[in-house]
Amino acid sequence: MSLLDIRDLAVSYGGRPAVRGISFSVEPKEVVALVGESGSGKSTTAHAIMGLLPPGGTVDGGRILLGDADLTSWSSRRMESVRGTRIGLVPQDPANSLNPVKTIGAQIGEVFRLHGRGDRRTIRRRVVELLARVGLSDPETRARQYPHELSGGMRQRVLIAIAIALEPQLIIADEPTSALDVTVQRRILDLIDDLRAEFGTAVLLVTHDLGVAAARSDRLVVMKDGLVEEEGPTSAVIADPRAGYTARLLDDAPALSAREFRTAEPGGRGPAVVVRDLVKEFRTGRRPFRAVDGVSFEVAAGTTHALVGESGSGKTTTARMVARFAEPTSGTVEIPGAGPGRLFRRHVQLVYQNPYGSLDPRQSIAEIVEEPLRNFRLGDRAARRTRVTELLERVALPRDVAGRRPRELSGGQRQRVAIARALAAGPEVLVLDEAVSALDVTVQAQILDLLERLQRDLGLTYLFISHDLAVVRQISHTISVMNEGRIVESGTTRQVFTDPCHPYTRELLAAIPEPVR
Template identity: 50%
Template sequence: MSGVTGTTGGLFGGEPLLSVQDLEVTFRTDAGSSRALRGVSLDVHPGETVAVVGESGSGKSTTAAAVLGLLATNGKVTGGRILFAGEDVVTMSASDMARLRGAQMGLVPQDPMSNLNPVRRVGAQIVEALEDNGVAKGAAAQARTVELLEEAGLPDAARRAQQYPHEFSGGMRQRALIAMGLAARPRLLVADEPTSALDVTVQRTILDGLTSLTSRLGVAVLLITHDLGLAAERADTVVVMYRGEIVEQGPARRILQDPQHEYTRRLIAAAPSLASRRIALAKESGDADAAADDLLAPSLGEGAVAVSTPGAPGAPAEPDTIVEVEHVSKVFRLRGRGLFSRGTDFTAVDDVSFTVPRGRTVALVGESGSGKSTVARMMLGLLEPTSGTIRFDGTDVGTGRDRAAEVAFRRRVQPIFQDPYASLDPLFTIYRTIEEPLRAHRAGTAAERRERVHRLMEDVALPTQLLRRYPGELSGGQRQRVAIARALALDPELVVCDEAVSALDVVVQAQILHLLADLQQRLGLSYLFISHDLAVVRQIADVVCVMEQGRIVEQGTADEVFDAPQTAYTRTLLEAIPGRTLELGRAG
């Protein structure tokens, strides 16, 4: 295929630790056999990090599973070889492969919550990995567990080892999986999207720790990711996969600066981290047109938005203001551990004030636990503020509305949540899913609702043939488009997007962001955009409010916040964006 370069052997001397040669993998399905990998070849040398990038369905995770001998029961290697330290793992027995996987190959999977046993203490699970692989037993294994957790960056490791997974944050759970993956000091570590669900600062901490550990131990790393910016920053070699084939591979910086294949250029154009970098470079060079190419939000113009000062009352309602948030706080009562304990108060949102201009996008950004999603739920009327006021179009969003006012509010304000599979009823067809708000609000006749559903499918660029399918039969990007169509069914004026693109790969993410921007321009929608990804926010937001520990610590136009951040916390968030210092070449 055009654009394919040679294998990666030119970067690191000596024999590769892992050599995948002309690999083919076939899956048995109800419709017959399906080839998932075709002629995949790559090398990983000792101490080298090789990143395999591509969108969902490209075959990158299937490649990792084949290397580890963890293909699904209906999958089989039907061609090629996988050599690890000179031995073909394809021909190994299951017991030999299990020993190799435990002692010499480690895995850091994508979703820590589904890969940690929720009813066993974290330390006990690491002890089990050590004992199963013959590294240590008994008291020695327990002591080694604490050391591994400390190496992975967990403070107070001895106490943490006695806790359960649900008592850990997402970043802490990911560190525990890294500790488990490196427990037996493997020669190869396969990291499958290890940070895709984490905010940028935690992501950077995790990857910095992983890089430090693997380089110190001389471990080879096979990194699976959909973000080419992250791959170019962290890997020595990048392998680009598309529809089960490798279309390009080579040194990371060369791939980024001089991509040969059209699909690689598409990935570079789609990656939010690289778009953010292009905007910054264009502004530095004074090329306003180039910067505008990557901006999805229209320019506000000087003085177009009244932005309130953190901790101060929101600006007086202007004709173009659709939402006013004034001095809003939310305090939760946490239960105590003892039977008669009174519990403690936790302030999730602390004296927050901002406005949302009509037809514009305001982004709330910050790390996990900063309070941004709690603000979104209060704006949706799903939580009652402990103090302060939220007004939508001049009317208080809080309790006390009559039934008619509540129904009217629900029609005018709609949410789009992070996980479209969780927010769509798996037993409803796509048609029933989109029609449900219309039916609930008794909007139109059955024929009018049918016409409206078909128009909405056109709006979100989905074929009407999908209307008879169920959510489980759609891709993640298609499900999110369905969620957007459902949110638009009642012609809302405000859409609250709570991490609406964070679960999607970069190509689909770019499509959804462009769709949201296009719908805003055509329909005059206002967005409250909740995100931990500042690279995404840079593209779509007009106004940015930065939250830390429940408070807004900085807010202003996107240009103000990104070009001249005023607080150390904002600078920390910006510095954590992958690829922010990379030199870029052509992307299209």
């Protein structure tokens, strides 16, 4: 008998189908990866299993069998007896999944209290043991801290501690590493593997990242538009996908891509960005904190230079100084051809990470793209309207999006709008700060292809900020690796990937998921 058996499950929101009669199973001690793009139905499936569908969500048919118990007929109160004891959940966002006004120890202890597992002293001891088990240093101190005092990776470990507290038979991990740096991602996935081996727990891994799924699962279930497109042993699906959609997902996953390194075209245009001995300090109490410490690099005109590193490495602070959104404490940034003040903004533009938060929800798409033209007083109304149409076509958006609002567009479409807006005034340098990290792998691949085409057609220079070396491998000509505010290694992308010199670079490269064999 399977541990979990999903049979013909159908789920809808307000009458709109989200899951359309899917079936799959999870065996004891097995890792099954449920993969697909946003909107495929994978997270809805996970929430249905837990009995945690949001308001408006209903199970319309099928069965959810946990052993021989059909959970679809259980009330919410009865489901509380299953959550934590037989099924544990590791949610997606560690920043929003913990109560900000309760200590870490209180939130883990609540699991034991709800199920009557021990007195206060016993629970306190078990909390400390769990925090140590998930690899948190000084667990006694961590138990007294609040979520905001922990890093994202530490908060995710707390969520795993909550999920395994009562040693459930099944853990549902819903995008458990999507908000984390690649090295932290690897540590979290290693931790889940270790705990699975120790407790014999099965894992349903819900993810849009085929690289992670390929490296960590025994079987793949590929979903699209609420249906199962393909299912089978991971190694077999990776080696020979039957469905065209699966093949496209695999081709688009940077960690699995076999694309060649980019090489800079000789153009003799000289450097477009020159950074020398850049330092940025922030005052935090008596002693200043040095976020960027003596950074130097050059970006050849018409090429892409990547700054890579984990959160806190100083790469985004460096990018903001290059784009003149922050003043350096010392050092220089030279961008030949860029004038002072407003003229600089015509020459250098910034594309932000979040396509959902960087566009004004009150404006139409046409107004958003036209805004730089109005600000720089470029052309009359008719000329600006024509330029907006040209820009939307250049980023491969249909003309009819011009009258829509951002909420009516997908994440990938919004990021195309952000790029169109950045191009409006005719800049020569784009600073792209994690510009594809919030996107599904297929949409991510489309945006990366678009950026390559724009660079080729317009001769643009990119400073590309990312924590993901698999993406950087695909887009960049040269790389600077940052750690704790310093550049620890620089070179061509081929050099850094094939012959890394610094241990930190090797650690980043080792964190790129590799498919199971």
